[in-house]
Structures are given as C-alpha cells and as structure tokens.
Amino acid sequence: MKGIVFTEFLELVEEKFGLEMVDKIIAQSDLPSNGVYTAIGTYDFSEMLSLLKNLSQQTKIAIDDLLLVYAEHFFNVLANEYPDLIKRYKDPLELLASIENHIHVEVQKIYPEAELPTFQIVEKTSDKLVMIYKSSRAMYSFGLGLMRKTFEHFDSRATITYEKLTSDGTEVKFSIVKTNG
C-alpha cells in the first residue's frame, strides 16, 4: 500500500483525535515500519489494518465508518495531487465508470507497486451504474466514501447502495443512481 495512504491517514487521525492518539495507535500496532512513512514509499497493507483496528478500539468507531470518513478526506488529496485525471470528466458517473480502464491504469503507471481494486461494470446507463468491486483488501467502505465525494465534487446527487457478494467484503456490488438528472 502506498505511503500517501498512511501519511494522510495519520494526518487525519491527528486532526480529529490529536497527536496523542496517533502515538497511541502506532505504539499499539506492531509495525515493521515503526510508523515512519514517506508519501512515495510502499508498506504492507497489514500495517494499515493494525492502525485501523487499534483506532477503532480506541474510538469505538467501526472500521468501516473510519474508512468512510477517511475516503472523503482522501478524495480531496487525490483531487489536489492528480487534478488532470479528474478534470477530464464532466460527469460523476463517467468518472466512476472510468476508474478501472483509465484512472487506476494511470495510477498503476505512476506507481507500479500500487495495490488497486478492480471494478467490473455490470450495467451502465446515463443515470445508473452498477459495478462489482473486487479486492483482497476489502476496502469497499473506502470505495463508497470516494464515490460519495465524487458526486459532491461535481455538485451532483446520487443514491448509492451496495450488496456484499462475499461475507468478508472482498466482492461487493455497488448500484449508483443519479437523482438530479
């Protein structure tokens, strides 16, 4: 997992819960990196899981809810870091339908070691997109947060529902329906 995912996560934890919480969850997690991350480095996904687990225990907030909030913050980071990737799109559904064959393809070119999910499009019309998220990392709540922020970015609205196809959340079907034409 890319370092930027860790550095931005710890920054948000500091902003929301304070530096002591950052120190606490790093100390509680047995991290090969010792909690020292650079944005361009690559670290084991298990480190993120440990940090999330300990933050969840400390705050009594479910991991999926933490990921949802984190994704909303991460979208702004992505929009700042990669404005050209997002500027190509005028419509949130078009952007979401292009993660698999454009956006994440470009990300993989920039970071060959990035670990990205796949999104398989099942149905697409001008106001509806159904796609299946697949990833061993089961970060579908992170995906949901990014989808919600995508609509906000375009000042558009949608109803986004999902259904787990596997109980561990490694395969999740998303239905995204635009509600403002």
Ligand code: HEM
């Ligand atoms: C992960 C880039 C948009 C879904 C990531 C990662 C990067 C990235 C760098 C981390 C990979 C790693 O740590 O190895 C981007 C860029 C985007 C974009 C530049 C737009 C300009 C989106 C959107 C979604 C999405 C709109 C919404 C569905 C995900 C998910 C992950 C991820 C769910 C977590 C990894 C996993 O589940 O396996 N993306 N992304 N991305 N991205 Fe994107």
